[in-house]
Amino acid sequence: AQKITQTQPGMFVQEKEAVTLDCTYDTSDPSYGLFWYKQPSSGEMIFLIYQGSYDQQNATEGRYSLNFQKARKSANLVISASQLGDSAMYFCAMREGSSGGSNYKLTFGKGTLLTVNP
Amino acid sequence: SQTIHQWPATLVQPVGSPLSLECTVEGTSNPNLYWYRQAAGRGLQLLFYSVGIGQISSEVPQNLSASRPQDRQFILSSKKLLLSDSGFYLCAWGRLAVSTDTQYFGPGTRLTVL
Numbered sequence: 474a475q476k477i478t479q480t481q482p483g484m485f486v487q488e489k490e491a492v493t494l495d496c497t498y499d500t501s502d503p504s505y506g507l508f509w510y511k512q513p514s515s516g517e518m519i520f521l522i523y524q525g526s527y528d529q530q531n532a533t534e535g536r537y538s539l540n541f542q543k544a545r546k547s548a549n550l551v552i553s554a555s556q557l558g559d560s561a562m563y564f565c566a567m568r569e570g571s572s573g574g575s576n577y578k579l580t581f582g583k584g585t586l587l588t589v590n591p
Numbered sequence: 592s593q594t595i596h597q598w599p600a601t602l603v604q605p606v607g608s609p610l611s612l613e614c615t616v617e618g619t620s621n622p623n624l625y626w627y628r629q630a631a632g633r634g635l636q637l638l639f640y641s642v643g644i645g646q647i648s649s650e651v652p653q654n655l656s657a658s659r660p661q662d663r664q665f666i667l668s669s670k671k672l673l674l675s676d677s678g679f680y681l682c683a684w685g686r687l688a689v690s691t692d693t694q695y696f697g698p699g700t701r702l703t704v705l
Contacts, residue, residue, distance in 0.1 A: 506692055516679055518635075518696035564634060568692055577623050577642065577685065578650075579694055583634040 476500065477565050477582035484587050486555045493540070494550040494585045496565030505569045507548040508579065509539065512562040521563075524548055555589045562586050593618035597682050597697040604704055610655075610669040612700050614682030617663065622684040624665040625694060626657055629679040641665060677704045 478497045486492035498507065509521040524532045524539045532539040540549040552559055563586075566579040594617045604610060616622050623642050627635040637650045639657035647657050654673060658666045665682055679701050685694040 508693065510696075516681075516699045516701070518681060518683075520693050520695060523693060577640060577692075578625075578637055579635075580637075581635040 475582075476569075476580045477567055479565055479582035479585050481585045482583075484585055486552075486587065486589055488557060488589055488591050489554055491551060491553045492555055492587065494552070494563050494565075494587065496548045496550065496582060498546050498548060498565075498567050500546075500567065500569050502569040505567055507539070507541070508566040508568070509537070509548075509550045510564045510566065510581075511559075512564060512584070514561070518564070522550070552587075557589050557591060560587060560589045593684070593695065595682060595684055595695060595697040597680075597700050599700060600698065601701045602703070604672050604702065606674055606704055607671045610667070610672050610676070610702070612667040612680055612682075612702075614665040614667075614697055615663055616684045619663070619684065619686065621662060622686055623694075624659060625683040625685070626665065626667050627681045627683065627696075629681060631678070635681065639667070672704045674704050677702055 476499050480495055505526045507524045511519045511521055522532050522534045522537045522539050524541045531541050536553045538551045540551055562584045564584045565582045568579050596615050598613055625640045626638040628638055629635050639647055639649055641647050641659045644659050654669055656668050679699050681699045682697040683694040
C-alpha cells in the first residue's frame with residue numbers, strides 16, 4: 474500500500490484565488506512528520522511547510538497552510554492568493570518515527586502539477 | 592547559512608560507461624545525506640542515505656553505489672550505466688537536531704543514458 478497518496482495529478486487555479494492540494498497518508502506509527510515541497514520546472518525541491526503528528530495547531534508559513542486532519546490521515550496544502558510563480562509540481566512527504574530515532578527517511582507522493590492561470 | 596551543491600548539472604553518458612555524481616554541503620557539520628532519483632513525471636525514490644562518514648544505507652538494490660569519504664561529501668557511482676539509470680538525481684541533507692527534520696535539496700543532476 475502507498476504510504477503517501479496524492480490523488481490530483483493536475484490542478485488549475487486562477488491567479489489570486491486559493492487552491493487546496495490533497496494528501497493522504499498511511500502509517501501506524503504514532504510519531505510522524507508531514508512535509509510539502511515545491512518543484513518548479515528548474516527541478517530543485519523547495520521545502521514549504523512541516524506538520525508534526527503531535528502539533529496541536531495547523532502549520533502556516535506565509536501564503537501556505539496545512540490543513541491537518543489526523544483522524545482522516547490527511548494533510549492538505551492550502552495556497553492562498555495564488556501567484557503565477559506558484560505554478561509547479563507539489564509533493565507531499567512523510568517521515569515516520571520520532572526525531573532522534575533510527576528512521577531518517579522521507580517517503581514522497583507522486584505529486585500534483587499546479588498551473589496558475591492569469 | 593547552509594548550501595548544497597551538486598555537479599555536474601547535466602550529463603549524457605553511453606550505456607556501460609561509469610558514473611560519478613558529487614554532492615557537497617556547506618555551513619553545517621555531520622549532516623545526514625541522501626541520494627534520490629526522480630524518473631520523468633514521477634515522484635522521488637530514495638536510493639541511499641548516510642548518517643556519517645563511511646556509513647551508507649542502501650534502499651534499492653541496483654547497479655549504483657554511494658560513498659561518503661568526507662563529512663560533507665556524498666558521491667553516487669556506477670561501474671556500468673544502464674538505460675534505466677536515466678533520470679534526475681537529487682542530493683539532500685538533513686539534521687535530526689532540528690525539530691522539523693526537514694531535508695533540503697540540491698539543484699540536481701539530470702542524467703541521460705543513451
